[in-house]
Amino acid sequence: MNSSQVEAYLRRIGAERPQKPTGRALRGLQLRHLRTVPFENLSIHLGEEIVLEEERLLDKVIGRGRGGFCYELNGTFGALLAALGYEVELLAARVYGVEGRLGIPYDHLALRVRTAEGETWLADVGFGAHSHYPLSCTEREEQTDPVGVFRVVAAGPDAAGPDAAGVSGGPAGSGDLDVVRDGRPQYRLETRPRVLGDFAAGAWWHSTSPLSHFTRSLVCSRVSDDGGRVTLSGRELKTTAGDGTRGTRELETDEEVLTAYRERFGIELDCVPAVRNRNLDF
Template sequence: MDGRQVAAYLDRIGLPRPGQPDAAALRALQLAHLSAVPFETLSVARGEPIVLTEQALWEKLVERRRGGFCYELNGAFAALLGALGYRVELLAARVFGKDGRVGPPFDHMALRVELDGPWLVDVGFGRFSHHPLRLDERGPQADPAGRFTLAEHGPGLDVLMDGDPQYRLDLRPYALADFGPTCWWQATSPDSHFTRSTTCSRLTAEGRITLAGTRLIRTGADGSRSERELTAEQALAAYREHFGIELDELPVSAPLRPARH
């Protein structure tokens, strides 16, 4: 990522270039990214190809001002952090389902950033920590989103939010291309929850705003929740107003239930 691309990416998330790659700047970058770039599965619903290269991700998130799911969001953010001088590794994770079982390898992508110690950074899991988490801390870590705990499980770590397991981290570093096969499966298989639901969601100052199909959901930081069913015209306007996404029409396959992430 060259200087022009870095500047455009920082403009996309509304931040000036940080003076140095430290923990405070990393915290600000993660929060700004979560607030500006939505987690969204429109490419899956519209049959758009998802290309896991640094250039393709930059073009989608920055030039086209879109969002994406975990491989895209964390893949692009890793490239930005690397260009800003951070030491970043891509980590694979297996997401816990509601039945308590974990999904397949490479089910999710997260980031390890090395500073004074190792940090877990994740801008691609939807409702998750607002700030980076210490990878070497085993006690509870307070965050605006809740209390997070990282528990050892074999050679990896289980990440828990308010006591509920979220995903199981593999601590080995991987290349972006390693996530390609599972990304393709998630985007195309009828067994993937991403092909059965369409969602667009981002962090707000009040909590979170989500468009699930044609349902507009507002979640407060205090746990309050309101829902409103929209017409197709209202949903298109909501994409523009709340997420900066211009669509000519809604995805025809968009059901009315939210995705897991």
């Protein structure tokens, strides 16, 4: 990233350039990113090509004011952090699904970030409803976040214990970690560094396969300013306030949907996306 791209990115998330790549600054950057850049899969249903190249992703997030899913969001956020002086590594993960089964290889992209103080954090702005702040990669005890209690533990039932992993998801690789939220495993993280191009097959599968939940549903979601969340799933607008108060409203017209995208997420669309695999049953 060049300096103008860095400044444009910081304006996009409403953040000032940190003087040093510290852990405190990283916390602020992650939260601002979650509040301003939505987790969304609209490109899949709008017929837009998803290309895991830094310039293309930056153009989408900065130039077009869009969001994306994990490969796009953590791919661009990692580029920003590296440009700000952090040491950043891309890590592959497999997401825990139904009955504790692990997803495909390169199912998810997360970031391992080292700060000026020598701390190592797991940063993730691309897992939908997840921690608001980075998680320590070295701490094995509970880590409290506004949305729950997290643990980062050695993978596998023998290492993590039944309360941490809770399920069997297949053999763990050497050094794999399970990211656990409120006692439920979220994803299994490999600790070997990857490059963005390694995730192309995972992005292709999630954007084309009828077995992928991304091709069967529409989602656009972000953290709200009060620490809650606002989500548009198709025509259903869901809000959760910071105090836990929930609201749901069905949007009846296309104009209402387009207005919600614009006013709630800053996304300008010419047409309402339509789910491509709505009638498939798998």
